[in-house]
Amino acid sequence: DDLEKQIKHVLRALFQERIGRIDWLLEVNGASITNHSETFPACKNTSVFSYLKCSTSQQLNPKTFIHSDVAGLSMIDSPSMMLGNCWAMSGSQGFVEIRLSKLLRVTEAVIQHIPKRISPDIRSAPRGFRILGSLSGAETEEGSFKVLVEGEYEVREDASEEELLPHVQTFAVKNSPLVDTIRYEILSNQGKQEFTCLYHMRLHGEEATPMVSS
Amino acid sequence: DDLEKQIKHVLRALFQERIGRIDWLLEVNGASITNHSETFPACKNTSVFSYLKCSTSQQLNPKTFIHSDVAGLSMIDSPSMMLGNCWAMSGSQGFVEIRLSKLLRVTEAVIQHIPKRISPDIRSAPRGFRILGSLSGAETEEGSFKVLVEGEYEVREDASEEELLPHVQTFAVKNSPLVDTIRYEILSNQGKQEFTCLYHMRLHGEEATPMVSS
């Protein structure tokens, strides 16, 4: 009973760590894809299953990256994080731009991929990346984007004691300006030349203004 | 190893607490919507995403409330409990009536909503409610419904030590007659005038008769 209380306490902490706060990169929270690099062509040409190419129609659609069934509730079992529920970006470099529904001061980005041990080919995971932000209304040429954070997504073997979910990696953003558009640039991947699979990135931050809707 | 056994024991208890028993308010268990108040009109007029109005087509359909993908397995990660997977009932008062596949003596109703911390606008959660039951074949006018329980759904901050899932709230029903129709009345919500989001209510009870099907 006492142990039950302690475990509940720890479990709650674990859930909250994963749940975090509102994820502004979800379609259901008003995010929309405004631009993106090419989808892997082998995905476009095939409606039938093609192993190690692209398996499902969702991989043709960049919206998979911000899909509304990306659960906010829990990383572990979110359908959006299921094997194959990713957008197949062509090549090992590319980008996706997302318009937010709010003016946001970004505090944290969380890059999600599936665990190595269930993946038949982890080389399509992203590696080097940059996250940029801009404010629309300002000029929207490329120059208006400011780098919020850059880093590397690492494929880990599930080994570390500290990490329950080593495939979920958090990157802090400091001194973010107010932005309403995010550009997620993939600079390299884990070795697959043909495509990179992007599952999801959670985006947390502080709203610039209180909500005005009644 | 000993700790592992204890934790398994506690986890199993937690799972069972959440799983409970058969949920008779699931479409997959034979439930069907027979009547309901108005869907929020802004949901009807828009096929495109409209933030803080209605985000997805499922919000047009009261069946979302008893959707077959409402997992019986676990509350925490059920897709039916994902952000936005609710029916947008117009206003802060309304109702939904559900016909069950069984004659049931109701023992418990469990109202589910999403956690406050992932919601961009928690004011659309229900507050005051009544759950009524009736037996079809008896007159089905409003007078034939009997109040099973009334109460308030509370938005909690995730603070209490006793609750792993404070957004899932259980209401006991005592001395239920045999019923085959449930009426869930929303009397107020958490402050949003335009609509109320109803995710799901689980309904547990004792069957009047053993199953006759072979």
Add this chain to the structure above:
Amino acid sequence: DDLEKQIKHVLRALFQERIGRIDWLLEVNGASITNHSETFPACKNTSVFSYLKCSTSQQLNPKTFIHSDVAGLSMIDSPSMMLGNCWAMSGSQGFVEIRLSKLLRVTEAVIQHIPKRISPDIRSAPRGFRILGSLSGAETEEGSFKVLVEGEYEVREDASEEELLPHVQTFAVKNSPLVDTIRYEILSNQGKQEFTCLYHMRLHGEEATPMVSS
């Protein structure tokens, strides 16, 4: 904090036990249904909900057994394991054959069903079964199949201290030849004459060759 570390350790072990390794019986991992016995006819004749017959259209389709939304991440909350997400095989005996995308030495099969306590009719669960394997290119008549393992799926009451998920049952395969086709034969079920519900079987094994795709 120390307890938190220990619990994380145990939780990780539990996750990995469930996640296991790559599940080669998933469509998203290249598996495809090549043959199967009859679907329950009452499922075919009804597009409307018919309680205790067949509730959803997915039950018409054997692909539900290897569905791409069968999460590899976790058993507990996988949508593919949700109530009703099964293929309704006619009668209490039948089979399904699945072609794999890899030459595999099978080491383990994991039969999944829903927990008894949330099922309104557990009699449609499988009981006696055999799992066979064959190598295409060899003659593909029945004679070419070799029995990998036979056993019984048991409906358990959730009672044992050792089992967090008594509805998920693992069967070891010893001395498997290289196979690329699996035949899952149901020899009996838990008492339902009309049909047997098959949710999913996970298949683990060692690949014969390293992946050649770039």
